[in-house]
Amino acid sequence: MLEKMGEFFDARLDGYEEHQMTCIDSADEFYPYTANCLPQTVGSRILDLGCGTGLELGYYLERVPTARITGIDLATGMLETLRKKFPGKDISLILGSYFTVPFGENVYDAAVSVESLHHFTKEEKIPLYTKLKTALKPGGYFILTDYFSLSDEEETNRRQELIRLKKEQKLPEDEFYHYDTPLTVEHEKEALKTAGFISVEVLKNWGPTYTLKAYR
Ligand SMILES: C[S@@+](CC[C@H](N)C(=O)[O-])C[C@H]1O[C@@H](n2cnc3c(N)ncnc32)[C@H](O)[C@@H]1O
Numbered sequence: 001m002l003e004k005m006g007e008f009f010d011a012r013l014d015g016y017e018e019h020q021m022t023c024i025d026s027a028d029e030f031y032p033y034t035a036n037c038l039p040q041t042v043g044s045r046i047l048d049l050g051c052g053t054g055l056e057l058g059y060y061l062e063r064v065p066t067a068r069i070t071g072i073d074l075a076t077g078m079l080e081t082l083r084k085k086f087p088g089k090d091i092s093l094i095l096g097s098y099f100t101v102p103f104g105e106n107v108y109d110a111a112v113s114v115e116s117l118h119h120f121t122k123e124e125k126i127p128l129y130t131k132l133k134t135a136l137k138p139g140g141y142f143i144l145t146d147y148f149s150l151s152d153e154e155e156t157n158r159r160q161e162l163i164r165l166k167k168e169q170k171l172p173e174d175e176f177y178h179y180d181t182p183l184t185v186e187h188e189k190e191a192l193k194t195a196g197f198i199s200v201e202v203l204k205n206w207g208p209t210y211t212l213k214a215y216r
Helices: 005-011 016-023 027-037 055-063 076-085 122-135 152-168 185-194
Strands: 045-049 068-073 090-095 108-114 136-147 199-206 209-215
Touching: 005 076, 016 027, 016 055, 027 055, 027 108, 027 136, 027 199, 027 209, 045 055, 045 122, 055 068, 055 108, 068 076, 076 090, 108 122, 122 136, 122 185, 136 185, 185 199, 185 209
Parallel strands: 045 068, 045 108, 068 090, 108 136
Antiparallel strands: 136 209, 199 209
């Protein structure tokens, strides 16, 4: 049975971080790497899309303890865990979907998202990335670390399977259910460029997990 996105993650809260760090290849490398890609300057303002329990933020705050962070997530339990992990840090948490929460204009030095955006289509991402670009300051950038489909066929098959499961289970079209449907890196880059990011660079990859940098 498919589970609603936030409920899926909250139901797996116990052991979530251990799962991420031990079951995903090279997680011990790509979380610190992602944190290193963010601005290393005092007081940087960072937006995290799908911050979860704050794994990438933990590595980042070790490097820039004065960072001012906004984290968005739709799983209540994940946000509660994050809140307790970093007492005294400048962190604002927003419970909601990054598709609907307003981000503001010229607010952030950088944005980050790790292992969250592989659930959505290119069409869903373009308006999200347009909103994200507007929220970045001039010179700002977006660091995306996520896993990707390695072929168009894999991307299409996963999406079709999700559509089939939703139909079979008579689930509403417009609600988010947990099922991984990663885009290919090429399609992700197209979504970012269509949204107005001036260029997108592949910084590094560990098998199917890539870090992309999109320049405002
Ligand atoms: C695999 S976890 C990754 C969390 C964290 N970034 C990490 O790497 O540990 C994916 C997170 O994305 C969140 N998420 C998924 N879709 C979302 C949406 N539309 N808006 C906000 N958060 C979302 C989930 O609730 C979950 O906490």
